[in-house]
Amino acid sequence: MFSDQGRTLIMTAVSEEKRAIQRGLQNNPNIDVMLAGVGPVSAAAHTAKLLATGKYKLVISTGIGGGFIGKAEVGTLVVSNLIAAADIGVETLDGFRRLEELGFGSTQVEVDSELVFRVTEALQAEKIHMVIGPIITVATATGTAESADERARRVLGAAAEGMEGYGVALAAQIFGIRALEIRAISNLVGPRDRSAWRMKEAFDLLEKTYSVLGEIL
Ligand SMILES: O=C(O)c1cccc(C(=O)CC[C@H]2O[C@@H](n3cnc4c(=O)[nH]cnc43)[C@H](O)[C@@H]2O)c1
Numbered sequence: 001m002f003s004d005q006g007r008t009l010i011m012t013a014v015s016e017e018k019r020a021i022q023r024g025l026q027n028n029p030n031i032d033v034m035l036a037g038v039g040p041v042s043a044a045a046h047t048a049k050l051l052a053t054g055k056y057k058l059v060i061s062t063g064i065g066g067g068f069i070g071k072a073e074v075g076t077l078v079v080s081n082l083i084a085a086a087d088i089g090v091e092t093l094d095g096f097r098r099l100e101e102l103g104f105g106s107t108q109v110e111v112d113s114e115l116v117f118r119v120t121e122a123l124q125a126e127k128i129h130m131v132i133g134p135i136i137t138v139a140t141a142t143g144t145a146e147s148a149d150e151r152a153r154r155v156l157g158a159a160a161e162g163m164e165g166y167g168v169a170l171a172a173q174i175f176g177i178r179a180l181e182i183r184a185i186s187n188l189v190g191p192r193d194r195s196a197w198r199m200k201e202a203f204d205l206l207e208k209t210y211s212v213l214g215e216i217l
Pocket of ligand 1: 013037039066138141161162163164187188190192194
């Protein structure tokens, strides 16, 4: 169903993430690393523009991310098996309702299991500390313990949170191209404490990750 011909596109939100990935890839001629901007709308628009060139077989949304407590600690890599928007829906008096419940379509993109296997096998071989699980996408980063609990409940087993994955994955789905999301955990999802973010460790983990994946993508 999916083509094996073509290049791999890596979409990342900000320049610092892009530079870390490029260091890992070391001028790999088959892979383009491009900026998506921050947030799902910017990510979807930029990704769709690039996929319209017809050059790509695979797109990866990647960068630093928040880890859910008990699922992905700081310093861990999360590889998605599901990419899910966690704040597209409606609030009702009985709580949040996803688009699916309203009959307005889907807010989730499943990741091809063969692709997850191939990527995680390569990372495990290099002893990269990694978990596989759903990664949620939010337009507003979570900043309280209550929102973290509420959003984790919306997507069963949610391991990590970012702000671009679903936008990238939806664009890929529209073009019939496989999508994957990978996050290096820089902080825990919950009360905002910027001083606790471990950015350098997360950028180093991104670099190491793509030095491995450059060999197999
Ligand atoms: O200063 C802040 O409090 C702050 C809060 C959320 C995100 C940022 C960014 O710098 C956004 C950059 C980028 O990072 C991803 N990210 C990292 N951690 C999280 C998170 O816990 N929840 C959602 N997104 C996160 C995200 O994909 C952004 O593109 C600053």
